[in-house]
Amino acid sequence: MQLAILVLDGVFDTGLTVLLDSFSTANELAAAQGIPFPLFNVTLVGMQKQVRTGLGLTVLVEPVSVAAYPDWVIVPALNAKGPDHLSQALSREDVKRAVAQLRLWHESGCAVAGACIGTFLLAEAGLLDGVDATTSWSLAPFFRQRYPTTRLSDVQMIAVSGNVVTAGAVMGHMDLALWLMRRSSPEIADLVARYMLDARGSFHGRHIMPDHLAHSDPLIAKFERWAREHLASGFSLQAAASALAVGPRTLQRRMESLLGKSPLAFVQDLRVERAQHLLAMGQNIERIAAEVGYADAATLRTLMRRQLGNGVRELRAVMRGLDP
Incomplete structure (x- = not known):
């Protein structure tokens, strides 16, 4: 090329x-x-x-x-x-x-x-x-x-x-x-991503590898687009599968085979990614929670701490360049 x-x-x-x-x-x-x-x-x-x-x-x-x-x-x-x-x-x-x-x-x-x-x-x-x-x-x-x-x-x-x-x-x-x-070459792209990002080391690394692989499968790529458009709604495997004209088990199996995670876990990654983006823009956590599909901020706080290793307060401090 x-x-x-x-x-x-x-x-x-x-x-x-x-x-x-x-x-x-x-x-x-x-x-x-x-x-x-x-x-x-x-x-x-x-x-x-x-x-x-x-x-x-x-x-x-x-x-x-x-x-x-x-x-x-x-x-x-x-x-x-x-x-x-x-x-x-x-x-x-x-x-x-x-x-x-x-x-x-x-x-x-x-x-x-x-x-x-x-x-x-x-x-x-x-x-x-x-x-x-x-x-x-x-x-x-x-x-x-x-x-x-x-x-x-x-x-x-x-x-x-x-x-x-x-x-x-x-x-x-x-x-x-x-x-x-x-x-x-999807195979070389996979090697480069692993070599340069080291998917073990950071949320960005852990996210980009699944994102990279998702784009190699048309069904999963469509699922990602659908999920991003419906983050504000509570996730339903049945609704996602219906929108993609496949059975829930088919979507579940394809996700786990390709990415090693369930559709819900992938959606949670997208929610954390979007929440980080909105935090950086200065939005409050209650509004962010509603925008990524949670009825209360506590659930989102728990998810972000589990995936990122920091709470919202620490993340805001890092984004401002301060010691958390």
Whole structure:
């Protein structure tokens, strides 16, 4: 797979390096499995021969004027964390030329992907008009204001609309890399996820592995979409199975076979993920509980402590950068 990463001045260092490390690791693990050629040929492209990252590092890139047409163009985030700084970045001449180039790539048949704030460049190019997309949760209100025709989701980690894909938040760069890997080799994507995330060590790791595997099975992928849309309702296996036109036992067996957990346990993971997101936005726990399908906050508090190892108070402290 030919991948071009579009690197502009002020690129968010973490986003860029996550993409590079992910695809490099995939190629190394593939070689160890006896695959004699790289799965991913990655080229850094830009509007000039070199750019400076958000932290001031110099990166050499291939000018887009001489770049071949890749299978995928990936746009990592710019290091602009607030609406004012992002507005200024989007008005830069090099960014405007990059947006025009994205449009040309897409019109020529290249697939395009953006992660975190990189999704704004796709929207500037008109590639997200009238389609589903996601972005960094902290800039979602600004995104909606600037691109009102995009169907923006606050809960999806990956949104796919034809040959345009978006991923949310900073670590969405990893989600996006794994999604692209799955298209070439689900087995290598699985190895990369285990190697880089270590599913034992954190809730994000424990969640991303099931999420990665869920997307490899059409029924489970449909179940995830249904569950996210119905988090505010109390979970019913029968209702879920009916919505997917399968029997409850079929759904139960498929979930346990693929993910090693029940449909209810998977929904609880989604509830905790959504609750963390809403906590970070400053909502109170009673309102969050109702939004993720619990009649009282005590049940949600217990679930979060069990899965995350911290209570709501400690989680809020961590999110504010304080000692819990």
